[in-house]
Structure formats: structure tokens, C-alpha cells
Amino acid sequence: xxxxxxxxxxxxxxxxxxxxxxxxxxxxxxxxxxxxxxxxxxxxxxxxxxxxxxxxxxxxxxxxxxxxxxxxxxxxxxxxxxxxxxxxxxxxxxxxxxxxxxxxxxxxxxxxxxxxxxxxxxxxxxxxxxxxxxxxxxxxxxxxxxxxxxxxxxxxxxxxxxxxxxxxxxxxxxxxxxxxxxxxxxxxxxxxxxxxxxxxxxxxxxxxxxxxxxxxxxxxxxxxxxxxxxxxxxxxxxxxxxxxxxxxxxxxxxxxxxxxxxx
Amino acid sequence: xxxxxxxxxxxxxxxxxxxxxxxxxxxxxxxxxxxxxxxxxxxxxxxxxxxxxxxxxxxxxxxxxxxxxxxxxxxxxxxxxxxxxxxxxxxxxxxxxxxxxxxxxxxxxxxxxxxxxxxxxxxxxxxxxxxxxxxxxxxxxxxxxxxxxxxxxxxxxxxxxxxxxxxxxxxxxxxxxxxxxxxxxxxxxxxxxxxxxxxxxxxxxxxxxxxxxxxxxxxxxxxxxxxxxxxxxxxxxxxxxxxxxxxxxxxxxxxxxxxxxxxxxxxxxxxxxxxxxxxxxxxxxxxxxxxxxxxxxxxxxxxxxxxxxxxxxxxxxxxxxxxxxxxxxxxxxxxxxxxxxxxxxxxxxxxxxxxxxxxxxxxxxxxxxxxxxxxxxxxxxxxxxxxxxxxxxxxxxxxxxxxxxxxxxxxxxxxxxxxxxxxxxxxxxxxxxxxxxxxxxxxxxxxxxxxxxxxxxxxxxxxxxxxxxxxxxxxxxxxxxxxxxxxxxxxxxxxxxxxx
Numbered sequence: 001x002x003x004x005x006x007x008x009x010x011x012x013x014x015x016x017x018x019x020x021x022x023x024x025x026x027x028x029x030x031x032x033x034x035x036x037x038x039x040x041x042x043x044x045x046x047x048x049x050x051x052x053x054x055x056x057x058x059x060x061x062x063x064x065x066x067x068x069x070x071x072x073x074x075x076x077x078x079x080x081x082x083x084x085x086x087x088x089x090x091x092x093x094x095x096x097x098x099x100x101x102x103x104x105x106x107x108x109x110x111x112x113x114x115x116x117x118x119x120x121x122x123x124x125x126x127x128x129x130x131x132x133x134x135x136x137x138x139x140x141x142x143x144x145x146x147x148x149x150x151x152x153x154x155x156x157x158x159x160x161x162x163x164x165x166x167x168x169x170x171x172x173x174x175x176x177x178x179x180x181x182x183x184x185x186x187x188x189x190x191x192x193x194x195x196x197x198x199x200x201x202x203x204x205x206x207x208x209x210x211x212x213x214x215x216x217x218x219x220x221x222x223x224x225x226x227x228x229x230x231x232x233x234x235x236x237x238x239x240x241x242x243x244x245x246x247x248x249x250x251x252x253x254x255x256x257x258x259x260x261x262x263x
Numbered sequence: 264x265x266x267x268x269x270x271x272x273x274x275x276x277x278x279x280x281x282x283x284x285x286x287x288x289x290x291x292x293x294x295x296x297x298x299x300x301x302x303x304x305x306x307x308x309x310x311x312x313x314x315x316x317x318x319x320x321x322x323x324x325x326x327x328x329x330x331x332x333x334x335x336x337x338x339x340x341x342x343x344x345x346x347x348x349x350x351x352x353x354x355x356x357x358x359x360x361x362x363x364x365x366x367x368x369x370x371x372x373x374x375x376x377x378x379x380x381x382x383x384x385x386x387x388x389x390x391x392x393x394x395x396x397x398x399x400x401x402x403x404x405x406x407x408x409x410x411x412x413x414x415x416x417x418x419x420x421x422x423x424x425x426x427x428x429x430x431x432x433x434x435x436x437x438x439x440x441x442x443x444x445x446x447x448x449x450x451x452x453x454x455x456x457x458x459x460x461x462x463x464x465x466x467x468x469x470x471x472x473x474x475x476x477x478x479x480x481x482x483x484x485x486x487x488x489x490x491x492x493x494x495x496x497x498x499x500x501x502x503x504x505x506x507x508x509x510x511x512x513x514x515x516x517x518x519x520x521x522x523x524x525x526x527x528x529x530x531x532x533x534x535x536x537x538x539x540x541x542x543x544x545x546x547x548x549x550x551x552x553x554x555x556x557x558x559x560x561x562x563x564x565x566x567x568x569x570x571x572x573x574x575x576x577x578x579x580x581x582x583x584x585x586x587x588x589x590x591x592x593x594x595x596x597x598x599x600x601x602x603x604x605x606x607x608x609x610x611x612x613x614x615x616x617x618x619x620x621x622x623x624x625x626x627x628x629x630x631x632x633x634x635x636x637x638x639x640x641x642x643x644x645x646x647x648x649x650x651x652x653x654x655x656x657x658x659x660x661x662x663x664x665x666x667x668x669x670x671x672x673x674x675x676x677x678x679x680x681x682x683x684x685x686x687x688x689x690x691x692x693x694x695x696x697x698x699x700x701x702x703x704x705x706x707x708x709x710x711x712x713x714x715x716x717x718x719x720x721x722x723x724x725x726x727x728x729x730x731x732x733x734x735x736x737x738x739x740x741x742x743x744x745x746x747x748x749x750x751x752x753x754x755x756x757x758x759x760x761x762x763x
Binding site for chain 1: 485486487488489492522523524525612618621622624625628653654655657658660661662663664665666667668674675676677678679694697701704708711
């Protein structure tokens with residue numbers, strides 16, 4: 001059984017977290033983690049009591065949400081990897097947590113914003129849901145749709161979806177996601193257009209004011225013609241195709257050596 | 264080579280003949296087959312040639328279906344003539360069958376076949392393997408099978424004989440099957456991991472290969488791609504392992520790589536798996552599974568699989584859903600793709616390819632755009648939107664922009680006029696040609712080297728050659744001598760002739 005002071009703190013943290021006092025939650029979390037470690041529940045081993053496990057899981061879940069609210073992504077990462085043990089390995093003896101899928105979804109979005117697409121798919125693949133019912137779960141469907149739109153280039157859909165987040169926490173990732181999208185769009189524009197009117201460029205990049213656009217253009221090194229109201233993209237000069245001499249020579253030597261062995 | 268290959272077959276026949284005449288005239292009863300196999304195993308152990316054991320194990324699949332309590336009892340009776348501890352141990356696993364009419368035959372045969380020495384331990388393990396397979400055939404014996412599986416594995420590890428490795432590898436398969444039938448595949452993982460470590464330390468290639476595949480399978484069964492990937496990166500698959508194990512390993516690798524979006528590597532692995540797999544007719548299940556995955560991966564790489572693949576007799580039926588998907592991707596029609604996907608969703612889900620196929624959506628769009636760019640020199644975004652069933656012109660603009668950046672098409676967007684201008688195609692002759700060429704040459708050389716390595720040389724065959732070489736040298740010496748003395752000989756020649 002968990003020590004009484006841990007249970008006491010656990011009750012306290014739930015109240016504090018619901019009230020939205022982030023600083024207080026952080027302090028309590030540190031205390032609780034020490035308490036859990038002493039009770040051998042933070043990284044559970046052996047056959048602990050299911051009730052204690054639920055308690056530990058709840059605390060970690062609070063921690064994960066708290067890290068997102070304080071925008072501490074590495075901390076979220078740590079909490080989530082600790083939670084995975086509870087979600088995957090103890091799933092048979094624990095009652096399912098209502099916060100499991102929101103957190104899994106958040107983790108997926110985090111991978112997406114960090115552009116870790118391979119990890120995103122690996123995680124998606126290992127979800128304990130049948131693949132064709134993934135889209136039925138609102139928390140999981142959201143990142144899936146985002147990924148699909150990002151990949152096919154329907155950026156306006158991503159932009160519009162930022163308001164449709166299934167829980168509050170998802171919105172914390174929207175800003176960084178928008179940054180990713182803008183850079184994507186900008187690189188597409190550089191390749192696909194010769195020049196673009198300022199106004200249209202602003203709409204394409206989802207900028208509300210011209211100033212924002214101008215600073216962005218400066219970052220990417222675009223030539224802005226303010227009087228005519230045009231952005232022109234520096235044409236990348238066709239790099240001259242060089243014959244890879246060294247590579248060819250070494251390949252030919254390799255063939256000669258192999259042929260020698262055969263004959 | 265040829266005569267060495269032939270010998271065991273002759274042996275087998277010799278072995279069978281007496282048993283056949285002793286028993287009923289039915290050609291090759293299961294008991295006789297087991298006995299022949301036992302002889303082969305003993306031969307393998309005495310000549311240190313694992314080939315014979317492999318031959319025995321190849322017949323396992325057919326033999327498995329013919330097993331029953333009586334056959335096993337009889338076989339044990341006949342092989343173990345003396346009443347030894349291992350015989351009693353083996354018999355304890357078999358229910359005492361009412362030895363009715365066959366009893367007298369057995370009694371008659373045992374004295375006639377004199378087996379003076381105890382069979383080698385490999386034979387014992389082979390029997391355990393057979394019993395295990397037999398127990399697995401009926402669900403009621405499950406707990407017994409689990410117990411037997413554990414004991415057999417312990418016995419193998421205690422004996423630690425290299426000549427036993429091929430049989431041990433098969434036993435591990437049976438162990439996996441036991442756990443799987445009990446629905447507790449995950450629980451077997453620690454056992455497998457421990458076994459794999461031991462096998463690696465003992466350079467027991469067969470068992471190690473088999474166990475790595477067991478573990479990978481178990482990981483993939485529970486969709487633990489992270490762990491599977493780590494296992495692959497931490498272990499080296501023994502190159503000496505047999506082709507079926509290699510095929511399986513490559514298939515699992517292909518799956519892991521495909522999930523991680525590394526399609527080129529996945530494709531290479533799946534190709535290997537297909538090449539190394541047993542012929543389509545003998546192992547249709549594996550053949551179909553690999554092809555399903557390989558088709559999806561090929562599509563994801565932007566290629567279209569060959570049409571003839573879908574007419575293959577073994578694959579035709581299994582691949583219908585995939586064929587429809589390929590058609591949809593080829594046409595670049597999103598709506599056709601979506602309907603096909605929802606129609607065959609259950610099948611794709613069962614094949615575990617659903618998430619991969621969902622990823623194809625972007626490829627469908629790309630193919631669509633490419634087709635448009637080939638047939639039009641200029642097309643309005645609105646028309647693109649209509650033709651590709653996109654939701655809005657805005658989307659179309661972004662999608663085309665992305666396609667241009669990704670190098671799918673050559674062209675540019677004129678925003679003010681709202682159209683896309685398509686540029687000419689690239690000539691397609693650059694340094695990448697030499698890359699492709701060198702890749703192919705490398706493949707051919709690799710194939711050659713592999714086949715040289717795979718050649719086998721019969722023991723002591725070089726003696727003959729040595730003798731021949733010796734003879735040749737002798738002749739050469741004589742010849743040299745003759746040539747040396749040649750001048751004299753020529754001069755002497757007529758004289759000699761005269762003398763005669």
C-alpha cells in the first residue's frame with residue numbers, strides 16, 4: 001500500500017491541478033515523485049497492488065499535462081515514456097485511463113511538430129487499436145489527419161484544423177506546427193513561383209499583417225519590391241552537372257579487381 | 264559430387280526395404296519413415312555432416328500429419344531396443360496405447376533388428392520434437408505440451424552438442440507454437456531471449472537464426488516495432504543460417520523498414536525474402552504475405568508492380584484487393600482509391616497493411632498531378648481541382664507547389680492567372696545513370712560471390728585430384744625428359760627402326 005503522505009499529496013495535487021495553479025502543481029509533483037520512488041512505484045517492478053499503480057499512473061498523467069501547459073516538451077517526453085509502461089505492460093490488470101488516448105494523441109502531435117515522421121508512424125503502428133478504427137478515436141484521428149494533410153500539401157486544411165483540437169492541450173502545439181507549415185510553404189513557393197504579389201503571399205502564408213510577412217521574407221532572403229508590391233524569388237541557378245570522376249575511377253578499379261578474381 | 268548426393272537416398276531405400284517386408288506392404292509407413300530418419304540422423308552425427316539432418320527435418324511437415332499415439336509408440340519401441348532411461352522418459356509422454364494386433368509384430372521384429380548400442384541423443388531430441396508436434400495437434404494436450412517443451416529445451420541446452428543444432432532450431436519453433444496456441448506468445452519472449460544469448464555464445468547458428476526470427480515475430484505480432492528495430496540493430500543474423508530462416512528474417516526486416524518509411528531498404532529486404540523463399544507451391548502462405556507487403560512498398564516508392572504478378576496462380580486470389588488498389592493508384596483517382604480502401608479494409612487490417620495503404624493517398628495525388636502535367640502544357644488550378652477531386656482551389660495550389668518542390672513534376676505556378684505551366688521533362692541521362700549501372704553490377708558481383716561461397720565440396724575429393732595432378736606431373740616430367748633427349752631420339756630413331 002502506498003504511504004499515507006503520498007496519498008495525501010495525491011489528493012492535494014488533483015485539487016490544485018484542476019484549479020489551474022501551475023506553479024503549485026510543479027512543486028507538488030517533485031514531492032510526489034520522490035514519494036513514489038521511495039514506495040517503488042515510479043518505475044514499478046514485481047507485483048505491486050493495482051490500486052497503487054492507478055495512483056502512480058494518475059500522478060504521471062497530471063505531470064504530462066502539466067509539462068505541456070508549462071510548454072516543457074522534454075519533460076512531457078519523460079513523463080510519457082514512464083506512462084508507457086502503465087499503458088502497455090499493465091494494461092491487463094489496470095482499468096483503462098480516460099486520459100490515455102488524449103496523451104497518446106499529444107505524443108503523436110509532438111512527433112509531428114518535431115518532424116519525426118518515421119517515429120510518428122512507428123508509434124501509430126504500435127497503438128493497441130485495430131488500424132481501421134483509428135480514425136474513430138477523436139484524439140488519434142486529429143494527428144492522423146494532420147499528418148495526411150501535411151504530406152499531401154493541403155496546408156490550408158491544417159490551418160483550419162487548429163481550432164478543432166479535441167482538448168485544450170492540443171493547442172499548445174499549434175504554434176510550433178504553424179512554424180513548420182510556413183517553412184514548408186515557403187520552400188514550395190521558392191520552387192514553384194517566379195514572383196508573387198505581396199498580398200497573395202500573405203494569404204498563402206497565413207500572415208495577417210504585411211509587417212509579419214516582411215520579416216519572414218527577410219529571414220528567407222527573398223527580394224521584396226515594395227513599390228510594385230511583388231516578391232521575387234531568387235532563381236536557383238542550375239548547378240552545373242559535374243562528372244563524378246573519382247567515383248567512376250574507383251568503381252572501375254573495383255570491377256577490374258572483381259573480374260580478376262573471377263577469371 | 265553427384266555420387267555423394269545419391270548415396271543417402273540409396274541408404275534410405277536399403278533401410279526401408281527390410282522394414283517394409285517385415286511390416287505391411289504399404290509403402291513407407293510413418294513408423295518406417297521415422298526409422299529411416301533415425302538412421303539418417305545417426306549417420307549425420309557420425310560423419311559430422313549436418314546435411315543428413317536437414318534432409319530429415321525437411322520431411323517433418325509431411326510426417327507431422329501422419330503422427331498418432333500408436334505410430335510414436337511403435338517407433339520408440341523399435342528404435343530403442345534396450346530398456347533405457349531415455350526410452351522410459353520418452354514413453355512417459357505417450358499414453359499407453361492398447362498394443363493389440365501390432366504387439367506380436369513388434370515382438371517379432373525387435374530381436375531381428377539388433378541395435379546393439381543406445382541411439383545418439385540427437386535421436387532422442389528428434390523423438391521429443393515429434394511428440395511435441397503430435398501433442399500440439401490436439402488442443403486438449405496443451406498443458407502437457409508446454410511442460411514437454413520446457414523439458415526438451417532444458418535437455419538441449421544441457422547436452423550442448425553442435426550436431427544437434429538443426430533439430431534444436433526446430434524444437435524452438437515447436438516451443439513458439441505451443442505458446443501461441445495457448446495465446447500467451449508474449450510470455451515466451453524472455454525464454455527466447457535467453458536462448459538466443461546462449462546460442463550466440465555457442466556459435467549455434469541454426470538455433471540463433473531460428474530464435475531471432477521467433478523474437479522478431481513475437482514483437483511484430485504485438486506491433487512493438489521499436490523493440491524489434493533495436494533487436495535487429497543489436498544482433499547480427501548468422502550468415503550461415505538456412506534459406507528459409509533468411510527469407511523470414513528479411514521479411515520481418517522489410518516490415519520494420521516499411522513502417523519506418525524507409526521504403527528503399529524495405530524493398531531490398533522483401534526482394535531478398537522472395538528470392539530466398541521456398542517455391543510458391545510449397546509455402547503459399549509466406550509467398551502471398553511477402554508479395555502483399557512488397558506490392559504496397561513498391562507503390563509507396565512510386566513504382567507500379569508488374570501486371571503479370573497478379574496472374575500468378577498462387578497469388579491471383581489473395582491479391583485481388585491489392586490489385587484494385589494498384590489500379591486506383593495508377594489512375595491517380597482519389598475517389599476510386601477511397602472506395603477500394605473502405606471495401607477491402609477488413610482484409611488489409613488482417614494483413615496488417617492497412618496503415619501502409621492509407622499512406623498511399625499522397626502517392627495517388629502525385630500520380631494524378633504527374634499525369635496532368637504530361638498531358639497539358641498549361642492547366643488552370645480549378646481544373647486540377649475538379650479532375651483530382653480536391654476540396655478547394657487553394658488546396659490545389661499548395662499541392663501543386665509541393666509536387667514541384669519535391670521534383671514530381673517540372674513546372675511553375677502563375678498565381679495571377681491561376682494556372683500551372685508545365686515544363687519539359689528532364690532528359691533523364693545524367694550521373695544517376697552510372698549510379699544505377701554500378702548498383703546493378705554490384706548486385707551481379709555479389710550474386711557471383713555468394714554462389715561461389717555456397718558451393719560445397721565433398722570431403723576427400725581433392726585426393727583424387729591430387730593423384731591426378733601427381734600423375735600429370737609425372738607425365739610432364741617424362742615428356743620433358745623425352746624432349747630433352749628428343750634430339751638424340753630423333754637421330755637414333757632410324758637406327759632403332761633399322762634394328763627391328
